[in-house]
Amino acid sequence: MERAKVTSADVAARAGVSQSAVSRVFTPGASASPKTVEKVRRAADELGYRPNVLARAMVSGKSRIIGLVVAYLENQFYPVALERLSNALQAQGYHILIFTATNSIDGADAVVQELMDYQVDGIITASVAISSTLADSANAAGIPVVLFNRGQDDSGFSSVTSTNFEGGRKAAEFLLAGGHERIAHIAGWQGSSTGRDRQAGFLSVLQRAGVTPFAMVDGMYKHEVATECARQLIAGSTRPDAIFVGNDHMAFAVMDVLRQAGLEPGKDVSVVGYDDVPLAGWAAYDLTTIRQPVNRMVDAAVETILAQIETPGTAPQQIEIEGKLILRSSARIPEGWTQ
Amino acid sequence: MERAKVTSADVAARAGVSQSAVSRVFTPGASASPKTVEKVRRAADELGYRPNVLARAMVSGKSRIIGLVVAYLENQFYPVALERLSNALQAQGYHILIFTATNSIDGADAVVQELMDYQVDGIITASVAISSTLADSANAAGIPVVLFNRGQDDSGFSSVTSTNFEGGRKAAEFLLAGGHERIAHIAGWQGSSTGRDRQAGFLSVLQRAGVTPFAMVDGMYKHEVATECARQLIAGSTRPDAIFVGNDHMAFAVMDVLRQAGLEPGKDVSVVGYDDVPLAGWAAYDLTTIRQPVNRMVDAAVETILAQIETPGTAPQQIEIEGKLILRSSARIPEGWTQ
DNA sequence: CTGAAAGCGCTTACAG
DNA sequence: CTGAAAGCGCTTACAG
Numbered sequence: 051m052e053r054a055k056v057t058s059a060d061v062a063a064r065a066g067v068s069q070s071a072v073s074r075v076f077t078p079g080a081s082a083s084p085k086t087v088e089k090v091r092r093a094a095d096e097l098g099y100r101p102n103v104l105a106r107a108m109v110s111g112k113s114r115i116i117g118l119v120v121a122y123l124e125n126q127f128y129p130v131a132l133e134r135l136s137n138a139l140q141a142q143g144y145h146i147l148i149f150t151a152t153n154s155i156d157g158a159d160a161v162v163q164e165l166m167d168y169q170v171d172g173i174i175t176a177s178v179a180i181s182s183t184l185a186d187s188a189n190a191a192g193i194p195v196v197l198f199n200r201g202q203d204d205s206g207f208s209s210v211t212s213t214n215f216e217g218g219r220k221a222a223e224f225l226l227a228g229g230h231e232r233i234a235h236i237a238g239w240q241g242s243s244t245g246r247d248r249q250a251g252f253l254s255v256l257q258r259a260g261v262t263p264f265a266m267v268d269g270m271y272k273h274e275v276a277t278e279c280a281r282q283l284i285a286g287s288t289r290p291d292a293i294f295v296g297n298d299h300m301a302f303a304v305m306d307v308l309r310q311a312g313l314e315p316g317k318d319v320s321v322v323g324y325d326d327v328p329l330a331g332w333a334a335y336d337l338t339t340i341r342q343p344v345n346r347m348v349d350a351a352v353e354t355i356l357a358q359i360e361t362p363g364t365a366p367q368q369i370e371i372e373g374k375l376i377l378r379s380s381a382r383i384p385e386g387w388t389q
Numbered sequence: 390m391e392r393a394k395v396t397s398a399d400v401a402a403r404a405g406v407s408q409s410a411v412s413r414v415f416t417p418g419a420s421a422s423p424k425t426v427e428k429v430r431r432a433a434d435e436l437g438y439r440p441n442v443l444a445r446a447m448v449s450g451k452s453r454i455i456g457l458v459v460a461y462l463e464n465q466f467y468p469v470a471l472e473r474l475s476n477a478l479q480a481q482g483y484h485i486l487i488f489t490a491t492n493s494i495d496g497a498d499a500v501v502q503e504l505m506d507y508q509v510d511g512i513i514t515a516s517v518a519i520s521s522t523l524a525d526s527a528n529a530a531g532i533p534v535v536l537f538n539r540g541q542d543d544s545g546f547s548s549v550t551s552t553n554f555e556g557g558r559k560a561a562e563f564l565l566a567g568g569h570e571r572i573a574h575i576a577g578w579q580g581s582s583t584g585r586d587r588q589a590g591f592l593s594v595l596q597r598a599g600v601t602p603f604a605m606v607d608g609m610y611k612h613e614v615a616t617e618c619a620r621q622l623i624a625g626s627t628r629p630d631a632i633f634v635g636n637d638h639m640a641f642a643v644m645d646v647l648r649q650a651g652l653e654p655g656k657d658v659s660v661v662g663y664d665d666v667p668l669a670g671w672a673a674y675d676l677t678t679i680r681q682p683v684n685r686m687v688d689a690a691v692e693t694i695l696a697q698i699e700t701p702g703t704a705p706q707q708i709e710i711e712g713k714l715i716l717r718s719s720a721r722i723p724e725g726w727t728q
Numbered sequence: 729c730t731g732a733a734a735g736c737g738c739t740t741a742c743a744g
Numbered sequence: 745c746t747g748a749a750a751g752c753g754c755t756t757a758c759a760g
Contacts, residue, residue, distance in 0.1 A: 306672035
């Protein structure tokens with residue numbers, strides 16, 4: 051029962067104008083007399099005509115589609131970012147073609163290649179790195195790429211992150227000021243820039259203070275891995291009195307393990323996370339954490355990618371947005387501590 | 390520095406064959422001699438050629454794009470579903486064009502219209518209803534629509550839900566069997582079929598048992614609304630001894646409120662949710678809930694939409710998948726209770 | 729199996 | 745402002 055698609059030619063016939071006239075009426079900025087506009091709009095309404103975006107994309111070379119590669123959707127940070135990203139892009143007349151990837155390099159590559167087959171105007175990768183081969187390929191095709199919440203030095207791409215090194219420092223300073231003596235770190239995935247930077251910032255402060263971390267392991271940004279790490283951390287005869295965890299998602303797992311072992315976060319063991327996802331503010335966790343200002347990060351990503359798309363020649367930029375420490379009850383607050 | 394796009398004509402020239410030959414080599418099922426295939430593949434590789442999906446879509450009338458409308462991304466149920474949906478569709482060579490919507494009818498309508506402009510092969514709406522006007526329009530265009538986690542009687546669309554009425558019954562039976570006497574219900578949004586069905590099932594059991602609900606309010610599927618509802622529920626001189634909450638996302642808010650008031654879920658007040666999102670299984674909540682088998686729901690949605698796309702004339706179906714009660718510690722378990 | 733040609737539904741110079 | 749025409753990059757009958 052599929053009604054034949056109505057095209058601009060159908061509208062033209064009904065309105066008694068040329069097909070080009072119809073096109074102009076639907077092209078912002080094109081010129082048409084009020085009378086033509088009127089006739090065309092009426093005919094279009096009667097016929098239920100809407101321009102075929104794909105055809106427009108073919109001839110104009112602009113698809114108004116942004117490819118988005120995401121992973122780690124269990125981590126609340128990403129759905130929240132995705133929602134805002136989609137809204138911001140929709141408001142500008144762009145839409146998101148979404149690809150889910152594993153966190154392996156290969157996974158992202160295959161997916162980005164497919165993205166390019168769709169003639170996307172730009173690509174945003176969230177929490178995913180891509181190979182330099184593919185980087186070259188995107189660059190050659192003139193497709194801007196923005197790395198979201200991940201940096202990649204060699205790529206020549208734009209990136210938007212929080213000040214991860216600085217965030218790691220803040221966590222360490224806070225924990226040190228709290229008088230903790232056995233500070234452990236369950237790090238973010240060491241295969242990612244964010245995991246490495248947070249850890250490096252954290253270590254830099256400890257080192258300058260002459261403190262050796264109680265323990266340091268890679269939590270891989272995975273809930274189950276963090277659970278296992280936390281179990282082992284508290285299994286020995288001496289335990290950490292503080293744990294800096296590479297992101298909130300893992301910190302929740304750590305807090306669950308502590309409580310099940312009868313340890314109270316904030317009292318027996320201080321826990322500091324990274325991100326400040328909504329859940330971190332819920333009473334069940336009330337997690338002290340370094341906030342990644344997701345809204346500002348998204349806005350920056352949108353701004354930079356649109357600039358590169360709409361003003362060819364715009365240079366890629368590496369944007370870092372400061373994150374601040376959010377004090378809650380999961381970690382002891384140093385006497386007289388002021389941000 | 391944008392290298393000119395390489396087209397099938399470029400490849401043809403280099404391979405010394407016609408443009409049609411190149412097209413055939415890249416069209417699954419088309420005929421080409423081994424020698425042609427060899428020459429074309431080599432030339433394509435050397436040039437870095439990949440078919441333009443948009444051009445293919447235009448002529449074939451198949452975009453291999455599925456439009457997805459989502460909302461409520463803070464509720465963990467949806468990101469989890471989205472991830473699996475995207476993976477399942479990618480595996481079949483389809484991709485998702487994502488639109489975020491508010492939960493208002495108008496929002497979804499505007500968005501679905503835009504989706505159709507992209508010539509999507511099908512539309513999946515998660516947690517969003519669409520108007521009958523738009524339903525007509527999608528039907529007329531022959532675009533299958535699948536409602537995910539939402540039903541809509543009049544639309545003639547496919548839908549995939551869990552057995553919501555039955556789920557509401559189960560919750561009520563469980564709570565009654567547990568000897569609770571003041572059972573409240575913070576319902577899912579009454580503007581949605583899921584919210585209404587769960588409530589109706591719940592009420593049907595209470596009614597047959599001659600029990601009047603202690604209180605019944607609409608939590609709108611919103612965390613903050615549920616927080617407020619819970620506060621009021623426990624503010625009076627008599628309190629509920631059990632609360633059935635329309636989904637897990639709201640149940641978490643309820644548990645937070647109870648604890649902050651010094652009430653222990655599962656002991657002072659039983660809480661039962663709906664969904665069984667991953668967080669429900671984490672120790673901090675350990676929420677008793679009716680599981681919506683998200684994987685099976687997604688698989689059913691994919692199956693039905695692909696059937697309708699690839700075999701025109703396939704009738705829409707309303708699929709209901711059974712959800713079972715998951716026992717955890719947030720609600721008292723009746724003596725000798727067996728599922 | 730293969731090439732020449734038409735056509736998918738648009739936008740955009742080009743003349744008028 | 746407007747129409748005729750070319751062209752975006754493909755697929756697909758149609759002959760051979």
